[in-house]
Amino acid sequence: MAFHRLIILVFIFLLSSSHLPLAAEETPDEARMQLYKKTATLTSIPWTTLAAIDQYERNINDVNDDRLTSIQVKPEWWFGLLATDENPSHYEATIQAFNGIGKDGDGDGYANPHHDEDVLYTVAKWLSDEIASGKSIKQSLETYYDRDKAAKLITQYRQLFQHFQTTDLDEHAFPIPSHYNYSYRSTWGAGRGYGGRRIHEGTDLFASYGTPVRSVSYGVVEVKGWNKYGGWRIGIRDADNVYHYYAHLNGFEDSIEEGSIVEPGDVIGYVGASGYGPIGTSGKFPPHLHYGMYRDNGKNEWAFDPYPSLKRWEH
Known part of the structure; x- marks a missing residue:
């Protein structure tokens, strides 16, 4: 009887334990960080550099x-000079025979171009x-990508990851503080006459002179x-390879210089009406912030409509 009672208690315990909460699943950012740090340990290349290279490719490639x-x-x-078939057992021999650089990173005995650890x-x-x-790292990256700008962008991403000690930098803020009066509407593609016929590549946010402008x-x-x-203007590049353009400013925040690292909500300047002429020109239009967004696709940079993003950040 005692034995049967023990069996029943064990069964009840197992049944109840099956409903215990599971440990929180690892996020993709956490999994990538583990891979960056593991590879950094094996190669002495800082994880921030590896994360920056990976981020650059994430920005320009369609990735699963x-x-x-x-x-x-x-x-x-x-x-090397000759591709191979899909059989992993053939990779190593092909790499050695044709001077490829593929390496085994996950320790399974094969340098597999379909395994993330091997690739990184x-x-x-x-x-x-x-x-x-x-x-230098810069020279090497210029060679690898055959593009000077690639090395520059990767360097900027590395600086961001190093400064904030994370790759999770997706937070955004509205460029005008909520307690200031402002107005805006979609003006993407509207005609502009100064400097020749062109279209408006951004959104105008109208506000009083001196209203703070935030990153x-x-x-x-x-x-x-x-x-x-654009008159007095600032261009800021984020880790998603978006170039944020703030124009017609009345002045800059004292701490802001080229190379400064900013975060959402940091004041970078003040609304003005500068531009449309030689340095110092102002007052040719009402005070406002011209805000534009541009993305680099690995070959060139192109503008896209910032209005949907502004509406999302506003709310």
């Missing part, structure tokens, strides 16, 4: 969200070897100064 890395394997880099480890090991040969995102100040169209 299930993947931990967005880096696209270059067949000529991985296999391969790029990190290649970069480590480049540095050991006397090249909408985490980012690096890429440009600060005068532009004959």
Whole structure:
């Protein structure tokens, strides 16, 4: 009888324990961070650099969200001069025979271009070897991507990740503080006459002189100064490769310089009516903030309508 009672108690315990709450699942950002840090340990390339390279490729490539890395394997880099079939047992031999750079990062014995750990480890090991040969990270990335701007953008992402110690930088803020009076509507594509026929690449937010202008995102100040169209303007690049353009300012916040790192809500300048002429020109139109958004796709940069984003951030 005692034995039967014990069996029943064990059964009840097992039944009840099956309903205990499960540990929280690992988020994609956390999983990627683990991969960055593991690879950094193996190669001595800082995790911030690996995350920045991965972020650059995530920004310019159409990547499956299930993947931990967005880096696209270059067949000529991985296999050398000759591609191979899909049999993992053939990868290593092909790489060795044709001077490819593919490496085994996950320890399964094969350098597999379809495994994220292998891909990230391969790029990190290649970069480590480049540095050991006397090249800088910037020079190596310019060679790898055959594009100077790629190295510049990756450097900016690395600075952001290093400063905030995370890759989770998706928060945004509205550019005008809510307790100030302002108005705006969709003006994307409207005609503009100054400087020749062109379209309006942004949204105008009308407000009084001196109204604070805030950064909408985490980012690096890429440009600060005068532009004959935008007057006193600031350009800030975020980690999603969006360039945020703030124009017609009356002045800048004292702490803001090119290279400054900002976060959502930081005051960067003040509403004005500058522009449409040589340096110092002002008053040719009512005071307002011209806000524009541009995205780099790995080849060129193009403008897109910021109005939907502004409406989302406002609420």
